[in-house]
Amino acid sequence: xxxxxxxxxGSLRGPFEKAEIPFExxxxxxxxxxxxxxxxxxxREYGLKQDGGLAEAKxxxxxxxxxxxxxxxxxxxxxxxxxxxxxxxELRQGYLTxxxxxxxxVAGRAVSEGGRIRAMRFVSFLNIRLAHQVKGCARxxxxxxxxxxxxxSALILSPPGGGKTTLLRDLIRLISEGTEGRPGRTVAVxxxxxxxxxxxxxxPQNDLGPRTDxxxxxxxxxxxxxxxxxxxxxxxxxxxxxxxEELLAVRNAALCGxxxxxxxxxxxxxELFLKKGFQRLFEEGIFSRLVVLAGSGHPGTPLAVSRGDxxxxxxxxA
Amino acid sequence: MWLKxxxxxxxxxxxxxxxxxxxxxxxxxxxxxxxxxxxLGLLEGMIRFGGGTLEEAFEVAADRGSPPYSGFFSELAAxxxxxxxxxxxxxxxxxxxTKLGASGLSEDEKAVLRTLGRDLxxxxxxxxxxxxALSEEQLEEARERLLEELPAKxxxxxxxxxxxxxxxxxxxx
Numbered sequence: 001x002x003x004x005x006x007x008x009x010g011s012l013r014g015p016f017e018k019a020e021i022p023f024e025x026x027x028x029x030x031x032x033x034x035x036x037x038x039x040x041x042x043x044r045e046y047g048l049k050q051d052g053g054l055a056e057a058k059x060x061x062x063x064x065x066x067x068x069x070x071x072x073x074x075x076x077x078x079x080x081x082x083x084x085x086x087x088x089x090e091l092r093q094g095y096l097t098x099x100x101x102x103x104x105x106v107a108g109r110a111v112s113e114g115g116r117i118r119a120m121r122f123v124s125f126l127n128i129r130l131a132h133q134v135k136g137c138a139r140x141x142x143x144x145x146x147x148x149x150x151x152x153s154a155l156i157l158s159p160p161g162g163g164k165t166t167l168l169r170d171l172i173r174l175i176s177e178g179t180e181g182r183p184g185r186t187v188a189v190x191x192x193x194x195x196x197x198x199x200x201x202x203x204p205q206n207d208l209g210p211r212t213d214x215x216x217x218x219x220x221x222x223x224x225x226x227x228x229x230x231x232x233x234x235x236x237x238x239x240x241x242x243x244x245e246e247l248l249a250v251r252n253a254a255l256c257g258x259x260x261x262x263x264x265x266x267x268x269x270x271e272l273f274l275k276k277g278f279q280r281l282f283e284e285g286i287f288s289r290l291v292v293l294a295g296s297g298h299p300g301t302p303l304a305v306s307r308g309d310x311x312x313x314x315x316x317x318a
Numbered sequence: 319m320w321l322k323x324x325x326x327x328x329x330x331x332x333x334x335x336x337x338x339x340x341x342x343x344x345x346x347x348x349x350x351x352x353x354x355x356x357x358l359g360l361l362e363g364m365i366r367f368g369g370g371t372l373e374e375a376f377e378v379a380a381d382r383g384s385p386p387y388s389g390f391f392s393e394l395a396a397x398x399x400x401x402x403x404x405x406x407x408x409x410x411x412x413x414x415x416t417k418l419g420a421s422g423l424s425e426d427e428k429a430v431l432r433t434l435g436r437d438l439x440x441x442x443x444x445x446x447x448x449x450x451a452l453s454e455e456q457l458e459e460a461r462e463r464l465l466e467e468l469p470a471k472x473x474x475x476x477x478x479x480x481x482x483x484x485x486x487x488x489x490x491x
Binding site: 119 | 365369370371372373374398401402403404405406438439442443445446
């Protein structure tokens with residue numbers, strides 16, 4: 001919890017400390033200028049009371065602690081380690097990743113130029129999303145990703161907040177470490193947003209296994225190509241693919257003989273195929289497994305695993 | 319008689335030493351300005367090309383700098399790491415008070431440094447670089463002025479010291 005307290009404005013630290021929030025199940029802290037502070041703990045929403053305790057989210061707004069504009073500004077300054085200029089590229093995409101792999105989403109006034117966002121000004125909404133490494137969460141469905149002794153390329157699908165990054169992180173660790181009867185494989189991770197490895201000065205803070213190489217802070221497509229060239233991995237992992245360039249890089253990596261472990265936003269196969277480029281990746285056999293997660297109500301819980309052609313391999317019992 | 323002579327010698331010597339000390343301080347101030355400007359240039363380079371955070375840049379400046387600025391930047395980096403709920407402007411101000419108390423910089427030059435502390439941190443890269451460039455420019459102007467005045471002022475302080483000693487001695491005798 002300390003690493004989260006450290007990024008909060010000085011005046012917010014007291015109420016948060018008093019609230020005795022269980023860090024392990026804390027998922028989100030939402031700060032909005034002039035509005036009540038809300039927290040998501042174990043899938044439920046709570047408000048922060050004026051005196052620091054936790055209140056039901058439906059409690060009257062007057063009883064809840066509001067976040068002031070100055071507090072948001074200060075929080076952003078601490079989250080950016082007093083160096084927001086170093087996070088310009090990330091901020092343009094609406095977030096910044098802090099030590100520990102936690103992500104601070106920002107919204108406010110965007111300054112655009114020529115149709116592209118140049119900078120963020122007057123940030124008045126912050127969403128601090130906590131990254132938790134849940135070791136072992138991918139173990140149950142890992143056997144479905146193997147066809148005899150061959151690892152299959154898999155895409156993990158879930159809506160935002162569904163735990164796909166947590167699952168992918170554990171998958172990388174298990175494949176890199178090796179499991180019963182299956183020796184560890186070399187895994188390369190293109191970690192553009194520093195969420196998977198949570199690198200600090202290039203060194204992973206999360207455990208991704210002993211055979212994992214990480215390209216941190218590099219655009220996914222470029223990172224993937226560089227890793228294939230330089231680290232000759234047996235599997236490559238990348239989080240939240242979607243752009244045309246990223247899908248092309250994934251395809252190229254797979255055609256080099258590398259297995260791909262990736263995640264994407266979506267809640268079903270049909271929904272995914274509405275997005276440009278994904279259907280083709282499955283038709284070409286680039287991905288031979290699709291793992292669909294349950295969603296934000298049950299983060300990190302797989303609902304179903306299917307083959308690339310849609311044949312169901314496993315489904316969670318209702 | 320001998321006692322008077324010894325007293326007079328002491329007065330002249332101490333006044334002369336004071337004059338020399340004053341001119342030495344001027345030279346020290348020039349060295350400080352040169353060093354500070356060099357370190358700000360280093361910070362600018364790290365922000366422009368290094369892509370790292372200010373904390374990392376300050377650590378490098380602390381390693382490569384000489385006192386009192388090595389101590390100043392080292393203190394700043396340590397405080398930033400601790401992240402005790404203070405803004406960079408506040409940390410900068412505090413580090414100036416604790417580490418640059420004995421600095422030979424003039425009040426105007428210290429004001430340039432204070433302003434830089436307020437401007438860093440919550441700005442985009444371009445604005446950050448401009449703030450550093452402006453401070454460097456102001457410090458360079460101060461350095462050039464000092465460099466121009468230095469020979470005359472050094473002489474002045476040295477002679478003034480000796481003459482003041484002689485004058486006080488005459489008055490006392």
